Amino acid sequence: MSVITAVTMPKWGMEMSEGVISNWYFAVGDEVTEDADLVDIETSKIVNTITAPCSGVLRAIIANPGDTFNVGHLLGVIAPADVSDDEVNAFIQKLSGQAAPQTAPTAEPEAAPEITPVADNSPAETQAATPTSEKTSVSLGALSKGGDDSEVSATVIARRLAKQYQINLNNISPTGSHDRVNKADIEAAIRSAGGQIERPATSVDSANINRDDSDVKATSVARRLATSLKVNLLDCRASGDRGRVCKADVEAVAARRNTPPPAVVTPPVDDTPEFTEVAMSGMRKVIAKRLQESKQTAPHFRVNVDACIDELLATRTQINNANRQAKVSVNDFIVKACACALQKVPAMNIQFTGDTIRQFSHADISVAVAIDDGLITPIVRAAETKGLLSISNEIRDLATRAKIGRLTPNEFQGGTFCVSNLGMYGIKSFDAIINPPQAAILAVGTGEQRPVVRNGELAVATMMSLSLASDHRVIDGALAAEFMHCLKGFLEQPATMLG
Numbered sequence: 001m002s003v004i005t006a007v008t009m010p011k012w013g014m015e016m017s018e019g020v021i022s023n024w025y026f027a028v029g030d031e032v033t034e035d036a037d038l039v040d041i042e043t044s045k046i047v048n049t050i051t052a053p054c055s056g057v058l059r060a061i062i063a064n065p066g067d068t069f070n071v072g073h074l075l076g077v078i079a080p081a082d083v084s085d086d087e088v089n090a091f092i093q094k095l096s097g098q099a100a101p102q103t104a105p106t107a108e109p110e111a112a113p114e115i116t117p118v119a120d121n122s123p124a125e126t127q128a129a130t131p132t133s134e135k136t137s138v139s140l141g142a143l144s145k146g147g148d149d150s151e152v153s154a155t156v157i158a159r160r161l162a163k164q165y166q167i168n169l170n171n172i173s174p175t176g177s178h179d180r181v182n183k184a185d186i187e188a189a190i191r192s193a194g195g196q197i198e199r200p201a202t203s204v205d206s207a208n209i210n211r212d213d214s215d216v217k218a219t220s221v222a223r224r225l226a227t228s229l230k231v232n233l234l235d236c237r238a239s240g241d242r243g244r245v246c247k248a249d250v251e252a253v254a255a256r257r258n259t260p261p262p263a264v265v266t267p268p269v270d271d272t273p274e275f276t277e278v279a280m281s282g283m284r285k286v287i288a289k290r291l292q293e294s295k296q297t298a299p300h301f302r303v304n305v306d307a308c309i310d311e312l313l314a315t316r317t318q319i320n321n322a323n324r325q326a327k328v329s330v331n332d333f334i335v336k337a338c339a340c341a342l343q344k345v346p347a348m349n350i351q352f353t354g355d356t357i358r359q360f361s362h363a364d365i366s367v368a369v370a371i372d373d374g375l376i377t378p379i380v381r382a383a384e385t386k387g388l389l390s391i392s393n394e395i396r397d398l399a400t401r402a403k404i405g406r407l408t409p410n411e412f413q414g415g416t417f418c419v420s421n422l423g424m425y426g427i428k429s430f431d432a433i434i435n436p437p438q439a440a441i442l443a444v445g446t447g448e449q450r451p452v453v454r455n456g457e458l459a460v461a462t463m464m465s466l467s468l469a470s471d472h473r474v475i476d477g478a479l480a481a482e483f484m485h486c487l488k489g490f491l492e493q494p495a496t497m498l499g
Contacts (some may be wrong), residue, residue, distance in 0.1 A: 004091045005054050005081060007076040009036065009069050010046055012409045017071045019043050020217075020282070021063045023153060023180055027160070030058050032078060037151070037189045039063075043282070046412075047405040050075075059088045065155070066217035068242055071103050098194045136318065143193055146170040154181035160203045161186045165195075176215060179404075183212030184395040218245035229254045243279045283373040291433050299472040301481045307491045308461045315494045318390065329419050331462075332392040333369070334444055337490035338417055339363035339383035340497040341370050349416045351437040352474045358437075366415035366435065369399045376402045377435060388498070423447060440475050442487075443467040464491070490496050 010017050010111050022040035026032050033051045039050050047087045060077040074095045079088055113374045154162070154169055158181045164170050172189050176182035213233035218226070220243045231253045233245050240246030259316050280288070293350035320326045342349040342363040348491055351358040368376035378398035380391055389419055401407050420432045423446035432443040445465040466487070470480045489496045 003054075004059075004077060004079040004088060004093055005048065006091075006368075007053065007078060009041070009049060009071050009073045009075060010044075010371045011071045012043060016043050016071060016409075018068055019038040021065050021075070022047055023065060023155065024059045024061060024076075028058055028061055032056060032058050041155075042405075043149050046407050046409075048408075052078065054078060059083070059085075060092060062092070063221065064218075064223065065214055066244070067220070068217075084426060143167045143171050144190055152181060155183065155212060157183045157212055157214050158186050160255055165190065171244050175194045176212075180215075182215070188426060216245060217243055217422065219247065221247050222250050226250045228379055231257075280384065285377075287374045290436065294434050294436050298436070300431075300434065300469050301472050301477065301480075302431060302469050303477065303484055304429070304465065304467045304485045305488050306463050306465050308452070309438070309464050309489045309491055310462050311448070311496045312491055313462060315498075323389070326389055326392065327396070328388050330447060331419070331444070332388055333491065333494060334421065334442075335380055335383055335384075335391055335395065336388055337487055337494075337497055338365055338419060338442060339380075341486040342417060342492050343384050343482055344486045345479065347479055348440060348475065348483045350439050351414075351416060354436055354470060357474055360416045364414060365418045366412075366418040366438070367398070367420065369402045371403050371405075376407070376412055377415065378402050378407055378412045382470065383479045387388055399464045418442070419444065423464070426476075429467055431467060432469050434454055434469055434471055439471040440480070440483075441469050460471060 014112070017037050019041040020043075022042045024039045025037050032038065034052055034054065034055045036056075037049045038052045038269045040355050041048055041050060051167065054122065056078040057080065058076060059079045061075070062077075063073070063075045069075065074092070077088055077092060079091075104236060108466070124148055128426050144166045148296070149162075150168035152169035152172075153174065154172075155176060158176075159169070161167075162181075164185070167186060172181045174181040175185055211232050211234055213226075214234075216233040216235050217238065218236075218499055219240055222236075222240070225231065225247055226245075229250065230249050232296065233250075234247045235253050236249040238245045239249055239251075309330070312330065316330065317334065319328050340363075346359060349363055362382040365380045365422045367380060368375055378395075378401075380386070380394055380398075383391060386394070397409060402412070415435075415438055418432075418435050418438055418441040420441060421444040422430055423444050426446050428448070429445040430443050432441045434441050443458075443466070445467075447462050447464040449460050450463045452459055454461075466484065467486055468480055
């Protein structure tokens with residue numbers, strides 16, 4: 001048998017067990033080169049890209065956008081053009097245990113994964129959705145100009161439509177999920193350029209059918225049935241497992257379309273309060289599970305301290321004024337101070353595995369960052385060895401990439417200590433939950449002017465409340481108090497941590 005290469009679901013990080021197919025960059029039959037971006041995979045925390053393991057032709061796509069598969073599952077097949085379809089089909093059957101793909105859809109069990117026919121040049125649903133009979137009445141030359149658009153993130157349907165009308169994707173503003181260009185974006189650009197898309201009349205509203213439903217999560221059987229019955233997946237409710245549209249959902253839409261409208265009756269008054277159900281994302285589920293386990297298994301106890309940060313604020317102003325490129329924040333000082341305090345109190349710089357305590361030489365500080373789906377904690381490695389400008393730039397870069405899902409697992413997994421700062425929201429103090437396997441987390445409140453007594457006299461100072469939550473199984477009260485004493489000293493006398 002000739003060389004055939006399988007593309008499988010990778011394992012990014014120890015906690016990853018499954019991934020969701022987000023976007024294929026190539027269609028079946030396309031030439032791919034080694035290390036080219038092949039398919040985006042969404043995990044509980046990030047969106048990562050699988051690159052092509054070799055050069056060749058993408059002969060089959062087993063997993064469609066929206067489908068969820070376990071680590072190691074077959075996603076696609078790459079093989080040279082001279083490899084026969086029978087060899088590819090036999091290879092797929094051997095790895096997946098499924099019957100070889102066919103050129104026409106047939107009835108099959110609901111749970112069977114969809115295998116795109118290797119004898120065709122494109123996935124079945126893409127063939128049905130591509131408007132081959134559409135045409136535009138004006139030249140779209142202005143939209144055709146630009147450089148290589150192969151790196152632009154776009155749905156399969158959008159990329160094929162752009163190729164048909166010779167539109168460069170660099171000229172299109174994306175509105176799809178994960179900032180992808182979708183079919184609606186292409187059509188909107190054509191209309192904005194003065195073009196007109198004419199669609200053939202059918203017994204079903206084709207404008208409704210041709211809406212881009214490639215982002216809808218659906219089973220393989222449901223997607224093929226929707227193509228056959230001319231049902232758009234956007235019109236279907238998702239009652240299947242993991243929030244996917246199933247076969248019954250598609251049949252229900254088709255049945256409603258073919259059933260005469262019922263007689264108009266006055267509906268009964270429903271006094272049930274209106275609400276919207278929002279499915280939990282994979283990331284939100286992971287956060288819920290981990291924090292619930294932490295709260296239930298780790299005996300949290302807290303020590304609190306107020307620190308005067310007037311000298312810190314003055315030092316920050318001096319640094320930022322001396323270097324116009326600098327944007328050092330109070331949080332950057334806190335990260336540096338925590339790293340220095342962990343060096344002074346190394347028994348706090350630990351992870352707890354349940355059976356053993358890992359004590360680390362470097363302070364790897366996790367910084368809580370709020371994103372759309374929840375919370376992620378990118379890590380500043382060996383923070384005690386870095387200056388404030390370096391820490392500031394690194395945190396800003398990590399936070400930016402965290403919000404667009406472009407962190408690597410190594411950049412947010414692990415860490416020896418965590419900082420969670422809600423001071424920018426005006427929160428005076430709060431309790432944080434430990435992020436295992438770490439054993440402590442610092443909750444940081446806002447800096448505010450408060451009355452204080454100095455040398456028997458009333459004065460005004462900028463004070464900040466700090467609350468340390470520790471796992472009492474491995475950290476005792478005296479140890480936590482010693483750490484907070486060191487931390488307060490570094491914050492109140494910032495010069496001592498800058499030497």
